[in-house]
Amino acid sequence: MAEFLQFLFSGLTVGAIYAMVGVGFAIIYNSSQVINFAQGEFVMIGGMATVALTANAGLPLALAVPIAIAIAALTGLALQKFAIEPSRGASVATVIIITIGASIFIRGVVEVALGKNDRALESFSGDEPLRIAGATLLPQSLWVLGALVAVAIGLKLFFDRTRVGKAMLATAQNRLAAQLVGIEVNRIMLLSFGLSAALGALAGLLTAPITLTRYDVGIMLGLKGFCAAILGGLGSAWGALIGGLLLGIVEQMSAGYFSSAYKDAVAFVIILAVLFVRPSGLFGARGTDRV
């Protein structure tokens, strides 16, 4: 039991990162049909910027966090404004290459500006593990999980209660119709990039104390987040959220109960299985693409 709980805690913490990255994928895909391979870089920016602002610039954490999120969000906006929007109407492959180019570029900038070393961030409230029924949990994990809950509630309110959120949903449903009823689709897309960048950055800075961060951590986290989004059904924010948590839990459970040798492959095997059996994902509604 203690063992199971330990793997569960571990899985939830890891899964929460995947979930937040996955939600970011879903939001952007929804509003623009773009698969943004630079998504992982936002996670990296969140972590690296917070480390740089606290350790290098000496700012207090409470100030560094919002600035780091703002930096990531601005990067997201810039990506949409200067790289995605000008290539409107280009093929899917072209846009994918642009986001890959952007991710290489962002990594390069951070590499030059902040160096190639691993960077650690102080835990927000100490490193003394909490003991629950024989298992241990780091206080930082509570921050991560708490933030995930907050994000979930925030998104729910945003999409249900605000005009902008509803407009975003409408754009995802039917872009043309949305335009006809006066929604500024470009604005919505801009917003979706900013929002998902901010989410990624939040995940990055919350987990940096547990996982460390480096200029190139975004590659793998981005891909795992992408897997989460596919698992949940690409385009469904809630699906990505649940998909991320599931992915994290399955990964850690398989490492704990079976073997750690192929733990890395778990996410990708799941993806193949999902595509074979239920390509719309666990929560995706549509069976096929729109024509």
Add this chain to the structure above:
Amino acid sequence: MRALLSARIGGVLLLAAIVAALPLLGPNRFYVDMAMKSWLNAAVCIGLNLLIGYAGQISLGHAGFFALGAYASAILTARYGVPGLVAMLAGAVGTGLLAFAVARPILKLRGHYLAMATLGLGFIISIVLTRELWLTGGPDGVQVPALFVGTWRASGLETWYWIAGGAMVLTAWLSLNLIDSGIGRALRALHGSEVAAETLGIDTTRYKVMVFVLSAVIAALVGSLFAHAERFVTPQEAGFLRSIEFVTMVVLGGMASTFGAVVGAVILTVLPQAVATFQDFKHIVFGAILIMVMIFMPRGLVPTLAGLVRRPGGGPGA
């Protein structure tokens, strides 16, 4: 039709002439090495271009197929004493079967599910190659014996330059023929509008699967050649970044253009060497070039430039 035919033969002849003339121009063997790798990459990209440019599908796992071919040659010849050409064939057939098994259910769906499936498949291949130390030598890679055809030993950079160049020209010729055939027309119809193609009675799934398997087999064959040329393979050949590199070559050079695939492959093989002199800034420069080209030439270099030459102001390219 005759004009098209001559353009096809002319294009292949031009490629062959470039392959033949290049060693005369290169100041030393470093350039021969780069050219050889360019031709190998180009051959993979010509195959991948059929998939991306004509079947409208993206593969994010082609490096996995490339590596399967490379490792099949490495392992079968070194450990089991299988003759080089047989090992090569076995790698190609095995890769083809794997590609078919994955593509058949996935390509029934409309949309970009193949991209996701190949992403997963590529990763699984790369993880297996990294983990199974006893078979593959693990992350530090494995040495590959020289290729013997009968008693003739293919060795030396110059020899491999000609083999790579020959393979590339041959692939280009096959690709251009395929595009001009009934299959090619079906593919073009399919790329235009899948629904329309279907209503015309074209079995779109079948064609897409065929092209995907073909491109995977080409990648595996070239992987085998690469393994024998380099005499060493590491699991990095199967890496996700390598798969991305192949796609980037195709898209940068120009989708649905065989010559575009060649140009893209050459540029992206040479560019890292060129930006190496930028030292710390090389990733920034590389990323920026990629973004700029794709924004300003979304159809890729060759179609865009060809369009400019033919009729200033644009239009569909070669």
Add this chain to the structure above:
Amino acid sequence: MNVLTMSRRALLGAAAFAASIVGGDFAAAQTPPPIRVGAFVAATGPASFLGAPELNTLRLYVDRINRSGGVLGRQLQLSIYDSAGDARQAVTFVRRLIEEDRVDFIVGGSTTGETMAVLPLVTEAGVPFISLAGANVVVQPVGERRWVFKTPHSDTMAVQKIYEDMKRDNMTRAAILGGSGGFDQSCRAEARRLAPEYGITIVADETYGASDTDMTPQLTRIRNTQGVQAIVGCGFGAPTVITARNYRQLGMQSIRFYFNHGVASPQFIAQSGGAAEGIRVPVAALLVADQLPANDPQRQVALDYIQAYRAAFNEDVSTFGGHAYDGLMIALDAVRRAGGTDRARVRDEIERTTNFVGVDGIFNMTAQDHMGLDLRSFRMVEIRNNNWRLLY
């Protein structure tokens, strides 16, 4: 015409090279030709923890040596490329070093994979090559590795040192925990191979991916295995830090934790945030230079390197930069003794390196041993109060 040639040259990355050649020829009228030093390291990518300090060290010391008049009155000209730890890129860069840059010798190859991939090239061209890779296979069998030498301690030695230490304390049951990269896997293979020799039983063998962020499942499995006395950790970088933290989180301090020399950098201690207390590591003298007795021959060499590196880059040294330092110095020493840069003579002189005091240890190369270090070059340290504490 001009524009055309220029742009083509720039594309081939030859502009800088051409300029340097022209400049070199021009200068040749007054001064002797430079000594051409070639290098390729994994300055970026997953092995950048190795390559980045190596790159820094090579640039730093080539510059310092040039300012103090060069070697044999000749300046050093460094051509250095970032292989990103990728074997394919390494091959192309080594081809470039040999054919285009015409280097006199090569120092580099941060990882075993990229070193192995370039061996046929350097052997064919007959260029002295000092590798910075860990595994023994780089210089063995020595009959086929005529042109190849290496400076880093091998993972065999790291494991031997760890097992010796376990034996001292009568420990016989060990668990292996390591990553999936080349550096990790080669250490894990050695740990499995050497265990019987030391009467040690491997009771668990766990692994993680290079970008994993939580190792509690693996550690929990080890904790639940009966009678584990020590964990042998094989790895480097972020995963080792996370492992150390998880080790503390799970309260496993009753099991002794060894890491191989992959963690021998001050960042490991700093980033572990106190979780590394009690962990034992075999390290080069470099990391405990200030604790060495005053009569230790390595003390001054190590302290000088530390001071120079810190002054130049404002960061602490790791052992990996030290490998590059030793490699460059051994090669230049050989050039000095050979009285020039004739490749064959430089190779012979490298092989005759005796009692060379480097930061990695004291090198004694022979025709049979192209590394020239023995177990004495490793010191066992324990991490105490966030610092390396020299045990012996």
